Amino acid sequence: MSTDIEKFKAGSPMSSTLRMDRMPHIWCPGCGIGSEVNSFADAVKRSGIDPKKLVVVSGIGCTGRVAGYVNFDSIHTTHGRAIPVATGVKLANPELTVVVFSGEGDLSGIGGNHLIHAARRNMDIVVICNNNFTYGMTGGQVTPTTPGSAVASTTPYGNYEYPFSLPFLMDAAGATYIARWTSMHSRNVTQSIEEALLRKGFSFIEVVSPCPTLYLRRNRLGDGVDQLQNYQDNSILKHGCDTRETAVDFQGKIVVGKFVEKNKPTYLEAVDKCCVKLVGDDYQLYGKTIPEREAEEKAEKERVAARRVAMQAEEAAQGEAVSAKPKAPASRAAVKKAPAKTAKKAPAKVVKKAPAKTAKKAPAKAVAAPKAAKKAATKAKAKPVQKAAAKAKPAKKVVTKAPAKKATPKAVAKTKPAAKAAPKKTRK
Numbered sequence: 001m002s003t004d005i006e007k008f009k010a011g012s013p014m015s016s017t018l019r020m021d022r023m024p025h026i027w028c029p030g031c032g033i034g035s036e037v038n039s040f041a042d043a044v045k046r047s048g049i050d051p052k053k054l055v056v057v058s059g060i061g062c063t064g065r066v067a068g069y070v071n072f073d074s075i076h077t078t079h080g081r082a083i084p085v086a087t088g089v090k091l092a093n094p095e096l097t098v099v100v101f102s103g104e105g106d107l108s109g110i111g112g113n114h115l116i117h118a119a120r121r122n123m124d125i126v127v128i129c130n131n132n133f134t135y136g137m138t139g140g141q142v143t144p145t146t147p148g149s150a151v152a153s154t155t156p157y158g159n160y161e162y163p164f165s166l167p168f169l170m171d172a173a174g175a176t177y178i179a180r181w182t183s184m185h186s187r188n189v190t191q192s193i194e195e196a197l198l199r200k201g202f203s204f205i206e207v208v209s210p211c212p213t214l215y216l217r218r219n220r221l222g223d224g225v226d227q228l229q230n231y232q233d234n235s236i237l238k239h240g241c242d243t244r245e246t247a248v249d250f251q252g253k254i255v256v257g258k259f260v261e262k263n264k265p266t267y268l269e270a271v272d273k274c275c276v277k278l279v280g281d282d283y284q285l286y287g288k289t290i291p292e293r294e295a296e297e298k299a300e301k302e303r304v305a306a307r308r309v310a311m312q313a314e315e316a317a318q319g320e321a322v323s324a325k326p327k328a329p330a331s332r333a334a335v336k337k338a339p340a341k342t343a344k345k346a347p348a349k350v351v352k353k354a355p356a357k358t359a360k361k362a363p364a365k366a367v368a369a370p371k372a373a374k375k376a377a378t379k380a381k382a383k384p385v386q387k388a389a390a391k392a393k394p395a396k397k398v399v400t401k402a403p404a405k406k407a408t409p410k411a412v413a414k415t416k417p418a419a420k421a422a423p424k425k426t427r428k
């Protein structure tokens with residue numbers, strides 16, 4: 001058994017990116033952090049940056065564990081102090097690419113002051129913020145981003161505080177790159193991280209993600225898959241949108257996209273400019289004049305570009321190899337196809353009776369098929385939650401029975417037991 005685990009670890013596509021000796025990780029099933037780490041690893045690979053010149057800094061929390069699992073130089077620092085530590089690393093050695101990977105509680109709660117000032121200074125670091133609307137690691141307390149009316153361990157009758165919209169906060173503070181995605185948008189997350197790794201200045205990427213164990217369970221929102229479905233149904237793509245329009249209501253619409261991308265001098269460039277004015281061209285920082293440092297930067301850029309080209313060629317070759325693979329023998333092909341057939345068959349009955357949206361989406365992927373039945377049941381029962389939440393009076397807790405007739409009996413039969421699969425009660 002243990003040899004199997006060792007084999008699995010060695011053969012994992014993540015074996016070069018993660019510290020496999022630390023596996024298994026602590027994250028719960030359905031938690032969004034894992035897919036973000038996957039996107040991050042992919043982005044690092046695609047970007048062509050030298051992994052030996054990459055440093056990952058995390059604060060404390062479930063997301064804070066990222067620093068301990070990635071196979072790069074990393075620091076798992078104290079709660080709320082990821083940004084100042086990252087700032088220190090960057091200032092000590094500007095050749096490094098510095099990434100902060102942490103939770104919204106850590107970054108915008110206890111570390112909020114550091115966050116806004118790093119953005120204001122246009123410190124040349126990348127911040128990846130996992131926003132699960134809760135202090136996950138410490139038992140699900142309310143955070144600065146928890147939507148109004150959401151239940152937390154510290155707001156058992158619903159949240160009555162006004163939450164931050166992190167893109168708006170970062171925009172106001174001066175961040176030069178701001179994007180928001182959800183765990184449903186893993187390719188976009190990868191792309192944004194890749195862009196951020198290759199640019200100069202303060203980049204902030206928010207990833208709205210499910211915490212099934214504390215936030216979803218306490219709010220009776222089903223499991224991680226139900227929440228991904230919610231993200232799919234409720235995300236609105238608006239690149240370049242005014243960040244004042246990015247507020248997130250409880251189970252409401254989530255505006256996603258790249259909102260800000262602009263150039264202005266980084267903190268170090270501003271220091272340079274000021275000192276050159278005072279000292280003249282002889283001014284040196286890190287033992288080098290500005291032209292010397294610029295020449296080094298240019299050379300590094302060229303190396304990165306060459307690695308990117310090599311990476312893309314490798315990917316293309318892999319793609320060709322996969323498509324050129326000889327067809328599997330008939331019997332194997334039949335075995336392979338079998339589950340798809342069953343999976344496709346399953347929703348056929350549901351599709352007729354389920355809401356139109358579900359019916360359209362369900363057959364798209366064989367793997368997604370059983371989920372369609374679940375979605376039908378969840379959606380039918382979850383809708384009253386959203387409506388109720390919109391009218392929410394935080395102080396009262398009213399139990400509303402979900403309308404059973406909206407979910408087809410067959411759909412329900414194909415899901416987990418109703419109590420687990422979909423919310424039965426809702427708050428007003």
Ligand SMILES: Cc1ncc(C[n+]2csc(CCOP(=O)(O)OP(=O)(O)O)c2C)c(N)n1
Pocket residue numbers: 060061062063064078079102103104105106107110130132134135136137138143
């Ligand atoms: C100075 C300090 N205050 C409080 C804590 C307790 N603490 C640890 S993790 C955490 C919450 C983390 O929440 P978040 O950053 O959102 O990460 P998540 O667990 O949700 O990924 C808190 C309050 C601490 N470790 N140190």
Ligand code: SF4
Pocket residue numbers: 026027028030031032033062063132136137210211212213214215
């Ligand atoms: S408690 Fe929540 S945030 Fe933490 S690992 Fe579990 S699901 Fe993820």
Ligand SMILES: [Mg+2]
Pocket residue numbers: 061103104105130131132133134135136143
């Ligand atoms: Mg959190």
